[in-house]
Amino acid sequence: MTALARIRQALFALAAVFIIAVTGHHILTGGSWLSSVHYFVITVSGVGYSEVSDTPPELQLYSIFVILIGMFVVGYTITMLLQSMIEGQIYRALGIRRMTQEIEHLSGHTIICGLGRMGQTLAEEFASREEPFVVIDEDSDKALAARAEGTLIVTGDALDEESLLAAGIKRAKVFVAALRSDADNVFLTLTARNLNPKLRIISRGELPATEKKLRQAGADDVVLPAVIGARRMAAMVTQPHATELMDLMVSDKTLRADLEELVLPPECPLVGQSIRGVALQANHQILLLGIRRSGGEMLFAPHADTKFTAGDALIALGKQGDLRVFRQAHGL
Template sequence: MHSLAPVVAILFAAVGVITLCRAVKVPAMLGYLLVGFIVGPGGFALIAGTDQSQFLGEIGIVFMMFTIGLEFSLPKLRAMRRIVFGLGAGQVVVTLLAVMVLFIALGGRPLTGFTLGAVAALSSTAIVSKLLTERLELNAPHGQMSIGVLLFQDLAVVPMLILLPALAGNAETLALDLAIAFLKVVLVMVLLFTVGQKLLRPWFHVVARQRSGELFMINVLLITLSISWLTELAGLSLALGAFVAGMLIAETEYRYQVEEDIRPFRDILLGFFFITIGMRLDLAALAERFWLVFAFVAVLVPGKAIVMFAVARTFRYRANDALRTALALAQGGEFGFVLIALAGNLGLVAPAIEQAAITSVLISMLMSPFLIQQTPRLVRLLIRSDWVSQAADLHQILVSSMMRNEHAIICGYGRSGQALARLLEKEDMSLFALDLDPERVREAAAAGDAVVFGDAGKREVLLAAGLMRAKVLVITFADTHASMQILRVAQTLRPDLPIIVRTVDDSDIDLLREGGADEVVAEVMEGSLMLASHALMAMGVPMNRVLRRIRSVREERYSLFRGFFRGITDDTLALDDSKQSRLGTVLLAPGAASIGQCLGELDLGALHVQVRAVKRKQGRVIGPDDAFVLQADDVLVLLGSAEHLAAAELLLLEGV
């Protein structure tokens, strides 16, 4: 009989450690790795590192690469061929040869040197793609370079897996094996990109017409896993197949729905993958071969970064992008474990070197989140041209804005920012926009729009944009964290400047206003106002009354619309759902502690809860005052967060 105790212990450790990581602003990935060590053979040995658990973790990588594939398209991949087959091939070949030559020079066997070089040439697809996605750097130049190199590394695993057995034994069939593998790869890729692309869209149409979310989700899983399985049959990795599946679906109109549906599977299983990696850490092996492991790590991480930087510069990529890519890829990869295990079984690597190599690859993977997190600081420290680039950007902003006075600074030039700019231009109002999307800035600037590339959260950028001369500052993107940073800078430099902020709903209105926003425009609330105004006019309410009502609601900061009755079909509109205000009802059944008391005596305001209405048999009382006396069978409509509503219900029913 199986026990749930290990599973409960793992979940308990995961929740505790990940919560701690979030609190101290450390990547959650490190938490999963730590959980793996705690529950694995090197810790409390709550779970064994079986093949089944390893495979389940690999499925997490599959869904991660599938999500990345959704961000790409076939034209985009064709445009990246120089990165994949140029930069990627250069990195793999140079790294492999450099490690091999170094090992032979130190007196090692050539075959062992080849194996260690192949292991060093590979990076962690899971770690790099996860961190780049979290840091919103996937579409940045170094993000594209990193993903391109990782794709070639996945392709390079195939000949490596063929070469190792051939080098260990009879190499007579090596050429034939490589030719067959190459033909299989070409055949599968041609099949997927020609036949697959033609079949996928009509098949998704058939599934979508059934109007079943469950069927749609099953179909997504079927497509993802079946294409991954096909590439595995061809000798390629599951992750590469998932990437191809994502690219194929990205060409359809179902891309965004698929991305939303797949996220829960991806995050949970990818977390499990990192737990399985953490389970590999063996402190006893580390202590026994400390100096050998130290030497391997000292060569692997900085050596690989130097090689990657040199190769990228050879291909004439900018120094700062080359260094960011080098630091992102300066770790061993999950396929390195496969190569080391295979080489050990074939006798190409001595047991001591095998254990040291496994431990050093694992340590390099543990170092990677810290290294990537410190990348901006290291780039500024090591690359002088990065300072020059920043100075050039500031100079461009300063030159573009110096002729503007009493203008509007628009932070974010997406759809909302562009719509605002057009309205201001219609009124002949001066404006200046900042945005962090280089492609959008380039296209908009070419069309004559007053927009430049710049981070509005930085003091120097806002000053260069003419903050001291501006008449208003508008934040047009719904990102509370970024908005608070801009508010802090603007309030320090120009506390008198009116600031208007966009947000999704009412959950962060008070926070943004406390941060210095003069007006907070909530998308959901404004949408509700427009719906209400059209409905009122359709029902015969005069236009002046409708406008007066809308103005009244806005002046009251949407208090009429604050909170709503939640259902299972509601999407979470805020990052922290528990903090959102919502409406809740409490029935005062006979015997409830609050019956006969006035609302003022209960002081629900101290619990951060408002009484919006009380429903009785005689009718509905809107906004009852403090003198209102509660009776049996009253239904109170309350507004507050989930936690505060629970406390209010306890007070009303039990008096505590």
């Protein structure tokens, strides 16, 4: 039985004893309802009342019954409340400690600063892709809700170095500055870059003029939601069908389509083969959109005779199941 169920049960029992005691006293004495309530309170609390010796036996027996049952129920209710409060504190402390230990063992993860609308969407996407990540947010209510869903979260100010270190910034691979204020994101980007020079930093900016400042502070990539939103709206007007397809890919879970990067290690059997020889679309139902060479060159819609090399990142579009089978078949 959960703590809430025990509390509910105790309160129900207390309410039942109260109703029975007050109603019974009212019937036996014929007094007012206020007197009956007063009788219950002073009897159960142990204060006592001036009861004369010529009280009818039935009322004396009834008083004994109310005292015994009332003391038990009130004691049980208070015990359940205290137990629930103590258990809540213990479980919270154990949960934070366990979460801290899990974060300490993470490496190569992503840190999301800010659990606003953008941060929550990022967390949902990473969770669906089983990508390890840690969230930093100072809102205790949001942190409690996220922790209940199994999200690794550090409750604290993201601008504080201690919070960043607690999230494992020294071992992280990607850092996302998604705070609401541009000034805070600039400061946060600068702090993160100083703590981990090798970190890939993606920063959010509201104003286009902030992009330059974020890059100067150390951001590798800058996302401007207002600009992206405007371009998206323009695409809905000029390219409605293409936009609809992209929306279905992103939001329609029945399609289970995904755009994925597949990095080829040196031992991958694809290395040295051509796109024509592998026949991704014919054999694997995967559409190859581009290849990013290990040297940085980006090939869009590469020719069928293009050969794969070690370190290439294949940008492929396909259903999640087909992509998963392809990765397993070629050790990706």
